[in-house]
Amino acid sequence: MIDQLWEYLVVAGVLLVAIVAGLAAFLRPGRGGRTKDLPKPTPKPTPTPGPRPDIGDEHPTGGVDTLPPPADTAPAEPDVLEPDDVLLEEPPTPTLERPDSARGRLQRLRARLARSNTALGKGLLALLTRGGLDEAAWEEVEDTLLAADLGVDATTELVDSLRSQVAVDGTRDEATVRGWLRTDLLALVDPGMDRAVASHRVGDRPAIVLVVGVNGTGKTTTVGKLARVLVAEDKDVILGAADTFRAAAADQLETWGARVGVPTVRSHKDGADPAAVAFDAVKAGIELEADVVLLDTAGRLHNKTNLMDELGKIKRVVEKQAPIDEVLLVLDATTGQNGLRQAEVFASVVGITGIVLTKLDGTAKGGIVVAVQRKLGVPVKLVGLGEGPDDLAPFDPEAFVDAILA
Structure with a gap:
């Protein structure tokens, strides 16, 4: 009986040891035992760079639109530009036009x-x-x-x-x-008249040329063409867009100047004071040591007193800095004798020194050259003979008469 009891105790002890050992092995991690399966932590994804924003994509504040790096990661290394990876392509340098020489233009035409x-x-x-x-x-x-x-x-x-x-x-x-x-x-x-246009520096300042006329005579175009004439003679020219009432006038003049590398002083505000623009243009011409400043003014009817007074104001304001050396009146040759009354009024307000006759190729009334010179006592200095950019020519009396009698 005792022997059997002892035998049970031995077996129970063995089982107890086995159970304890098994539990110990089960609870020890990394030794083939198992704990409760837990999901492995998902690693934080590394942000991948998106496409580079275009140069023009900017915030309202003016900064380039980029994303900041995550707070818990180091800033990404800057991209290394390969030779073909161009962010901004430089625009090609515009080819400036070289105007035809002013010499001999009238003979050519x-x-x-x-x-x-x-x-x-x-x-x-x-x-x-x-x-x-x-x-x-x-x-x-x-x-x-x-x-x-x-x-x-x-x-x-x-x-x-x-x-x-x-x-x-x-x-x-x-x-x-x-x-x-x-x-x-x-x-x-009268070939003895002085027909030279003021284009040389006077002391330490540029020559100042004021261009006036009625609406529709081609005044702004004439200023642009005159700039080409002067550039062909290697003059440094500044344009002043003092026609601030016609919306496209300043743009038109600026385009003429850009084609031959001539800067334009203008206002981007509609209805700006034309005298102020003219003043700024002369100031720029003095500072930049230009040879000539050409001032374009708004076309105005000679019988509008307030507009003629404004023209007088432009002249007075400009002359606070420098005297005006030339006042060119642009006349449409096709108006004939009707243009003479216009010329008289302009001459009384701003003192005309020379005439530019436009559209002379579109009329048989070539006698207007004689009539206007006699009326004003000033010479015709330039004539327009077409719509081409170089169809403005210095007036040559002999070539003119020979053309009439050809």
Whole structure:
């Protein structure tokens, strides 16, 4: 009985030891035993860089639109630009235009001028070379000259001279009559007038040129073309966009200047004070040591007193810095005698020193050159003979007369 009890105790002890050992092994981690399976922690994902923002994508504050690195990670290393990885492509340098030389422009355009004035030249020659120059024929000669806007005084002077020569010589030879006409017309055009446009520095300041005229004469275009004439003569030019009432005027002038590398002083505010813009342009010309400052002004009707007063104000304000050396009046040649009254009013307000005749190729009224010079006592200095950028030419009296009689 005792033996059996002892045997049970031994077996129970063995089982107890086995159970204790098993529990110990089960509870010890990393030794093949198992604890409760727990999900492994998910590693924090590393942020991947997105596409580089375009250079133009900016915050309202002006900063470039980029994302900051996560607070718990180190800043990413800056990208290394490969040779082909260009962020901003530099725009190509614009090719500046080189205007045609001003010298000889009128000769180059003589054929165009001759075509426009053919009625005057051919009409006179036809009348003077036909037989039997009676009073009726001389009246036709006068009518032809008046129709060409030569003016009454100049017409009377020319007809009297021709009648005297015909009476003395009695010839009807076309070459001889052409010679008489050339001499008399050239005298009327007056080749002795100074037709140079102010374009040289005066002491320590630039020459100041004010350009005026009525609406529709092509004034802003003329200023742009004149800048090209001066650039062709290697002058440093500043443009002043003092036409602040026509929305596109400053843009138009700036475009003309940019094509030949000439800066434009302008206001980006509609209705800005034109005198202030003109003042700033002259100031810039002095500081930049330019040769010439060209001031474009708004077109205005000569019978609008307030607008003419404003033009006088522009002149006075500019002259607080420097005298105005040249005042060019732009006239449309097709208006003929109607433009003379305009010219008189402008001359009384700002003191005209020279005339620019535009659209001279579109009219047979070449006599306006003589009429306007006699009316104002100032020379025609420039003529517009087309719509091309280099179709503004210094006026050459001999080439002009030869074109009429071509």
